[in-house]
Amino acid sequence: xxxxxxxxxxxxxxxxxxxxxxxxxxxxxxxxxxxxxxxxxxxxxxxxxxxxxxxxxxxxxxxxxxxxxxxxxxxxxxxxxxxxxxxxxxxxxxxxxxxxxxxxxxxxxxxxxxxxxxxxxxxxxxxxxxxxxxxxxxxxxxxxxxxxxxxxxxxxxxxxxxxxxxxxxxxxxxxxxxxxxxxxxxxxxxxxxxxxxxxxxxxxxxxxxxxxxxxxxxxxxxxxxxxxxxxxxxxxxxxxxxxxxxxxxxxxxxxxxxxxxxxxxxxxxxxxxxxxxxxxxxxxxxxxxxxxxxxxxxxxxxxxxxxxxxxxxxxxxxxxxxxxxxxxxxxxxxxxxxxxxxxxxxxxxxxxxxxxxxxxxxxxxxxxxxxxxxxxxxxxxxxxxxxxxxxxxxxxxxxxxxxxxxxxxxxxxxxxxxxxxxxxxxxxxxxxxxxxxxxxxxxxxxxxxxxxxxxxxxxxxxxxxxxxxxxxxxxxxxxxxxxxxxxxxxxxxxxxxxxxxxxxxxxxxxxxxxxxxxxxxxxxxxxxxxxxxxxxxxxxxxxxxxxxxxxxxxxxxxxxxxxxxxxxxxxxxxxxxxxxxxxxxxxxxxxxxxxxxxxxxxxxxxxxxxxxxxxxxxxxxxxxxxxxxxxxxxxxxxxxxxxxxxxxxxxxxxxxxxxxxxxxxxxxxxxxxxxxxxxxxxxxxxxxxxxxxxxxxxxxxxxx
Amino acid sequence: xxxxxxxxxxxxxxxxxxxxxxxxxxxxxxxxxxxxxxxxxxxxxxxxxxxxxxxxxxxxxxxxxxxxxxxxxxxxxxxxxxxxxxxxxxxxxxxxxxxxxxxxxxxxxxxxxxxxxxxxxxxxxxxxxxxxxxxxxxxxxxxxxxxxxxxxxxxxxxxxxxxxxxxxxxxxxxxxxxxxxxxxxxxxxxxxxxxxxxxxxxxxxxxxxxxxxxxxxxxxx
Numbered sequence: 001x002x003x004x005x006x007x008x009x010x011x012x013x014x015x016x017x018x019x020x021x022x023x024x025x026x027x028x029x030x031x032x033x034x035x036x037x038x039x040x041x042x043x044x045x046x047x048x049x050x051x052x053x054x055x056x057x058x059x060x061x062x063x064x065x066x067x068x069x070x071x072x073x074x075x076x077x078x079x080x081x082x083x084x085x086x087x088x089x090x091x092x093x094x095x096x097x098x099x100x101x102x103x104x105x106x107x108x109x110x111x112x113x114x115x116x117x118x119x120x121x122x123x124x125x126x127x128x129x130x131x132x133x134x135x136x137x138x139x140x141x142x143x144x145x146x147x148x149x150x151x152x153x154x155x156x157x158x159x160x161x162x163x164x165x166x167x168x169x170x171x172x173x174x175x176x177x178x179x180x181x182x183x184x185x186x187x188x189x190x191x192x193x194x195x196x197x198x199x200x201x202x203x204x205x206x207x208x209x210x211x212x213x214x215x216x217x218x219x220x221x222x223x224x225x226x227x228x229x230x231x232x233x234x235x236x237x238x239x240x241x242x243x244x245x246x247x248x249x250x251x252x253x254x255x256x257x258x259x260x261x262x263x264x265x266x267x268x269x270x271x272x273x274x275x276x277x278x279x280x281x282x283x284x285x286x287x288x289x290x291x292x293x294x295x296x297x298x299x300x301x302x303x304x305x306x307x308x309x310x311x312x313x314x315x316x317x318x319x320x321x322x323x324x325x326x327x328x329x330x331x332x333x334x335x336x337x338x339x340x341x342x343x344x345x346x347x348x349x350x351x352x353x354x355x356x357x358x359x360x361x362x363x364x365x366x367x368x369x370x371x372x373x374x375x376x377x378x379x380x381x382x383x384x385x386x387x388x389x390x391x392x393x394x395x396x397x398x399x400x401x402x403x404x405x406x407x408x409x410x411x412x413x414x415x416x417x418x419x420x421x422x423x424x425x426x427x428x429x430x431x432x433x434x435x436x437x438x439x440x441x442x443x444x445x446x447x448x449x450x451x452x453x454x455x456x457x458x459x460x461x462x463x464x465x466x467x468x469x470x471x472x473x474x475x476x477x478x479x480x481x482x483x484x485x486x487x488x489x490x491x492x493x494x495x496x497x498x499x500x501x502x503x504x505x506x507x508x509x510x511x512x513x514x515x516x517x518x519x520x521x522x523x524x525x526x527x528x529x530x531x532x533x534x535x536x537x538x539x540x541x542x543x544x545x546x547x548x549x550x551x552x553x554x555x556x557x558x559x560x561x562x563x564x565x566x567x568x569x570x571x572x573x574x575x576x577x578x579x580x581x582x583x584x585x586x587x588x589x590x591x592x593x594x595x596x597x598x599x600x601x602x603x604x605x606x607x608x609x610x611x612x613x614x615x616x617x618x619x620x621x622x623x624x625x626x627x628x629x630x631x632x633x634x635x636x637x638x639x640x641x642x643x644x645x646x647x648x649x650x651x652x653x654x655x656x657x658x659x660x661x662x663x664x665x666x667x668x669x670x671x672x673x674x675x676x677x678x679x680x681x682x683x684x685x686x687x688x689x690x691x692x693x694x695x696x697x698x699x700x701x702x703x704x
Numbered sequence: 705x706x707x708x709x710x711x712x713x714x715x716x717x718x719x720x721x722x723x724x725x726x727x728x729x730x731x732x733x734x735x736x737x738x739x740x741x742x743x744x745x746x747x748x749x750x751x752x753x754x755x756x757x758x759x760x761x762x763x764x765x766x767x768x769x770x771x772x773x774x775x776x777x778x779x780x781x782x783x784x785x786x787x788x789x790x791x792x793x794x795x796x797x798x799x800x801x802x803x804x805x806x807x808x809x810x811x812x813x814x815x816x817x818x819x820x821x822x823x824x825x826x827x828x829x830x831x832x833x834x835x836x837x838x839x840x841x842x843x844x845x846x847x848x849x850x851x852x853x854x855x856x857x858x859x860x861x862x863x864x865x866x867x868x869x870x871x872x873x874x875x876x877x878x879x880x881x882x883x884x885x886x887x888x889x890x891x892x893x894x895x896x897x898x899x900x901x902x903x904x905x906x907x908x909x910x911x912x913x914x915x916x917x918x919x920x921x922x923x924x925x
Contacts, residue, residue: 016732024727046788057849066850114812114919
């Protein structure tokens with residue numbers, strides 16, 4: 001618009017104005033009418049609809065489908081068309097350009113023409129924008145799934161629709177290597193909540209499977225849903241799943257049903273999708289299902305990823321099975337072979353299998369071509385699949401997930417282990433949350449909180465490690481490291497340190513209770529309960545320290561001896577010089593208390609045991625059947641002979657004659673010792689067998 | 705008597721000039737679409753009045769926000785009306801602002817000599833959007849909480865400064881009491897102040913330059 005146009009406009013406007021009307025009352029009247037109509041409309045809306053108020057905001061109610069105010073819906077909808085990295089287009093680019101265009105409008109459209117029909121471009125742009133915004137808003141309303149739309153007959157899809165679709169739409173693309181289970185369970189990014197509170201682990205797995213393999217769900221519907229109502233109800237054991245898919249009608253549980261041979265009907269790719277769907281590639285769950293039975297919570301492994309992958313996929317080809325012909329007679333071998341090739345046909349086979357094979361094989365009967373092969377294999381033993389050849393069973397996605405989880409888990413023991421150790425060893429003085437309390441060793445003293453930020457910030461891991469392993473004898477803390485005579489090995493101490501350190505990031509949930517700082521005079525039994533039980537046990541029967549009720553102990557130690565031992569301690573054991581901490585009177589009280597403990601009857605008269613008569617005849621066969629098959633080749637404790645039983649093992653001696661309580665062997669087979677694996681991994685032995693071994697130890701573990 | 709009072713006042717504050725300048729000025733003949741601006745102004749006044757009334761009972765903390773809103777709606781005489789007017793007035797204000805803007809665009813009213821009026825109008829539009837965004841959270845119900853969670857996250861997904869924006873808006877990584885305090889502060893202090901300033905400029909210019917006439921078709925050359 002040039003100067004002439006401007007002048008012309010001003011003149012024209014002046015004329016229009018002269019021909020016009022005064023603002024008051026003409027224009028103001030119109031304005032008032034419209035405003036009044038607007039106001040009446042608002043009153044009507046307020047009266048008939050009212051201002052809605054939903055449930056109180058609940059940040060943990062993740063099932064809520066968020067929706068913005070209606071005039072932002074078009075922006076919300078726009079986001080859906082620009083997923084992933086393109087999001088920036090919808091979030092920044094388009095709004096910025098739109099606002100800039102608005103600002104620059106007077107400079108972009110500089111013609112003197114004003115009527116909209118004279119400015120087709122601008123008019124088209126405006127109509128286009130309005131139509132676009134209306135379209136997006138309508139789409140947004142239409143696409144938001146009503147919460148009740150949960151599909152029938154497909155619970156996983158319904159789960160997805162209910163919980164994920166509102167934000168993620170129909171599908172989600174997941175980068176390779178994502179641990180989807182964790183992402184769903186913990187929620188990783190802003191706005192995505194942690195679902196673990198609302199969904200069970202099974203549901204999360206089902207979701208992960210559904211998301212990673214949407215095709216899998218369709219396949220499940222197509223092939224399995226006729227018999228299996230829900231995918232969660234199908235076995236979670238990949239071995240079984242694989243077998244079911246590979247064997248078709250020959251798979252025993254499917255024998256009754258009229259199903260096709262799956263390997264002819266479903267392509268390998270589809271079978272993989274189906275397996276991934278049913279057992280989501282989630283390392284932790286795979287480990288729990290497949291490995292934990294033998295390996296416990298985690299395995300220690302320091303090799304590389306490739307080796308681990310090989311190890312897992314090749315399974316236990318390296319593990320040796322004993323040549324059973326040396327142990328079993330020909331008849332037993334026949335029965336066993338018959339049983340393995342056809343479990344229904346061999347009488348007594350299940351007994352033999354339970355006795356000799358199940359400690360490694362569990363309940364799963366190995367697959368074998370025919371009786372002859374079975375007999376050959378059993379008789380000669382040798383390289384043998386104790387650990388399944390997982391490479392044949394798991395899909396490569398599952399294998400990846402398992403490898404990466406195992407590596408991660410092997411990095412360090414999980415915090416729960418540290419927590420357990422803390423509860424067992426530290427909480428008695430430091431409190432469940434490290435809040436401290438009265439120092440039982442020094443009645444005038446208070447144990448300061450160790451979970452406080454001040455404490456943790458001023459001590460590094462090495463310091464904590466040293467404090468735990470060496471103890472702080474001056475303050476009444478015994479050494480806990482095995483190098484200093486304590487009960488914990490270095491790894492356990494590290495685990496403890498890691499647990500204590502974790503307080504820094506996650507301070508104990510419950511606030512430490514107010515610590516009673518008053519000096520308290522403790523009675524002898526209270527002092528015993530707080531200081532001595534750690535090593536000598538609550539009942540005085542001994543843990544890592546000797547039993548104080550043992551008749552031998554009492555016979556060899558006078559009151560004077562006990563008093564001196566307490567006062568001066570035992571070098572190189574957690575028994576510190578209590579004389580530095582406790583008053584003479586207190587130690588005298590303590591001595592009296594110990595002497596007042598009843599002498600235990602159990603070991604005073606080793607009871608003759610009816611079931612047990614000879615190591616070679618009664619005990620060794622059990623060892624050979626239940627322990628040697630794995631321990632023979634895997635190392636650690638060796639149960640093949642009396643000498644080996646008494647001397648070998650990572651925590652040797654495993655057997656302490658006369659002392660059932662402290663014999664690791666006894667603790668393991670009774671399940672009392674929960675650190676590490678319960679033995680045998682396939683499950684407890686029979687009560688008779690356990691009793692026999694316990695009796696043998698109680699009788700002094702003779703070699704006869 | 706009345707004349708004496710009005711004269712007395714005029715002598716001292718000169719209200720007659722103001723009256724003449726604002727109310728007796730001549731306006732070109734315009735159609736009903738030209739009432740959209742004043743209707744928008746009316747909704748703004750409606751929001752201000754009802755908003756001020758709401759703040760008497762509203763408590764901007766997560767512990768009390770929801771209860772106070774519930775209290776206003778159910779217990780206070782005419783509370784439902786005040787809140788209803790404020791709630792629906794917000795939507796009406798957005799609608800009318802946009803319609804008013806469309807009228808201005810389609811009839812070329814942003815052109816010479818009214819460019820600055822237009823700029824102030826665009827700023828006013830942004831302020832209105834800001835009101836809507838911040839006000840949505842204040843009732844602290846499910847819709848408010850989750851809507852704002854998503855809204856702030858979307859704003860936070862901008863490149864480079866997205867995280868910073870998110871933290872400024874939320875006052876931390878998560879939606880919290882701080883977020884509510886901030887949204888409330890912006891909603892009742894920052895934005896109203898901006899609105900008054902911009903409205904003053906907008907109205908001054910409208911009165912000074914005069915409302916644009918209905919444009920005729922260009923004469924074919």
